[in-house]
Amino acid sequence: MIKRTLFFGNPAYLSTKNNQLVLKYPDFEDEKTIPIEDLGFVVLEHPQITVTNGLLMKLVQNKTAVITCDKQHLPCSFFQPLVGHSEQTERMRHQLNASVPLKKQLWQQTVILKINNQANHFLSRGKNALRLKRYAKNVKSGDFVNEEALAAAFYFQNLFDIKNFSRNQKDIAPNNLLNYGYAILRAIAARALVSSGLLPSVGIFHHNKYNPFCLADDIMEPYRPFVDALVYDIVESGCNIEELNRNIKSSLLMIPAIDVVIDGKQSPLMNAMSRTSASLFDCFEGSRRKILYPEFRSSLQTFTN
Structure with missing residues (x-):
């Protein structure tokens, strides 16, 4: 299965519930949910994005690459698990x-x-x-x-x-x-x-x-x-x-x-x-x-x- 890539270029609050990524924008009350198991890459561009530690943990456990961007909007870092393979x-x-x-x-x-x-x-x-x-x-x-x-x-x-x-x-x-x-x-x-x-x-x-x-x-x-x-x-x-x-x-x-x-x-x-x-x-x-x-x-x- 092809994993999805999510890009966030606006202020947002990202959390997790029931193995879902929960997305909420400041100006909207409605929440959106996306299955974490479907995600391969998450790109965080805007400096006013908040991500909970619980979500980061689940993303890393799913081997989802979480990429952050610098002031020039270029990818500058990404999170990776300490243990990626049983051997x-x-x-x-x-x-x-x-x-x-x-x-x-x-x-x-x-x-x-x-x-x-x-x-x-x-x-x-x-x-x-x-x-x-x-x-x-x-x-x-x-x-x-x-x-x-x-x-x-x-x-x-x-x-x-x-x-x-x-x-x-x-x-x-x-x-x-x-x-x-x-x-x-x-x-x-x-x-x-x-x-x-x-x-x-x-x-x-x-x-x-x-x-x-x-x-x-x-x-x-x-x-x-x-x-x-x-x-x-x-x-x-x-x-x-x-x-x-x-x-x-x-x-x-x-x-x-x-x-x-x-x-x-x-x-x-x-x-x-x-x-x-x-x-x-x-x-x-x-x-x-x-x-x-x-x-x-x-x-x-x-x-x-």
Whole structure:
């Protein structure tokens, strides 16, 4: 079952009763209730939202990712359970004992899949993907040449019809849309890792000591082109992309439900991420040798302004 994503952009009081999320707005007496078991993500944007501890407890127990936003309306944090799997200790031990050669091989697989997905996204837009395909073929164990960065620079320089566009220009649209989408994607990855009994903070490549989501940043890489495709459609729709309006946010919050193809079968992105995290544990455990990632296809949900 596809879990629902709830977005709260106005002052509200959120509580729980009978395993339901109870929603009440300040100016309305009526209450709305939503089954907690149906929820995968809850996004809290407005600073005047009150959430009871009882609701937070039930959401976390349901493995619902609760995402909070900063003053720029961008996701900045999310709640996760301390215990996400019954065999968590054993699974973390396998993760922490993973050898350096294994991590390098897993990162090589990840980078190749990411660049190939970028290339396939290019092809779906009628763009020349030969250079990206060449980058993918040149990726070695550990990607010590950093083909991933070279491919990303070329990819974003040529994806949007925006002169001199760069991901380094954080204030230039559509970087605001990409940042929002990637933050949602990161939460999806972290949620899946916790559910698989893994530590999101211990990566196979990313290792910044100030980053609590290194492993999430690792496994979300091949998923980024799916966010890029959605942002591309938003840009091409001709709407105002300087600000994240309600329509744009609503579209980006559908990222967990985007259909992707993984292991030859169509699946919602959120479910595919769970399969990716489960396959990663199998690699740590030694029962498989490759991480399971989705392949980019052109049949994606499009944005309607």
